[in-house]
Amino acid sequence: MGGCKIYSFSGTNIDPAVKTISIQTFQNNANNGPxxxxxxxxxxxxDYFQRNTTLKLLPRDGDLQFEGQIVAYDFAPAAITREGNVDQAGVNRLTVQVRVRFTNARDPKQDFEQTFQSNADFPASRDIASINSDPTATRDVLRNIITDVFNKSVANW
Known part of the structure; x- marks a missing residue:
């Protein structure tokens, strides 16, 4: 396999010279949210990057660097139903957007700044307070964003 691209069974495409990663705390700049x-x-x-790569986590100045902010956390009706003469939410949708700045100190051509978004639908009986007080409610939404960032940054998808 000499001359082939760098490949691993975890799906990453990380140059062997890249050994470290730093991830700054993502600030919550959204108007609401837990x-x-x-x-x-x-x-x-x-956790996701440590489980899926062999990169050593540093507090700052890693070969790969991530920083950003949560820019939107919105909860709104996604489908309206009519009961009698009253329109009401049939489904509520949580949408989260995270702006990510990625720096590859070894290969600046890989750098990017992009907003990633994911959402999940909840029954109309669930309000924003019940979603915010249930840490499992947002788990899939956040995981989808993290997976998308992972794929863009180290899997090169």
Whole structure:
């Protein structure tokens, strides 16, 4: 396989010269959302990269560097139903957007700044307070964003 691109069975495409990663705390710049959203997102982000790569996590100045902010956390009706003469939400949708700045100190051509978005639908019986108080409610939404960032940055998809 000499001369082939760098490949691993985890799906990453990381240059062997890249050994470290640094992930700054993602700030919550959205107007709403649970108080622990920024911390939860950042820790899940770190965990995902540590589980799926062999990169050593540094507090700053890693070969790969991530920083950013949560820019939107919106909860709104996604489908309206009519009961009698009253329109009401049939489904509520949570949408989260995270702006990510990625720096590859070894290959600056790989750098990017992009907003990633994911959403999830909930029954109309669930309001924003019940979503915010249930850490499992946002898990898939955040995981989808983290996976998309992972794929763009180290899997080169």
């Amino acid at each position: 108080s622990a959203l920024a911390q939860s997102f950042t820790e899940n982000f770190k």
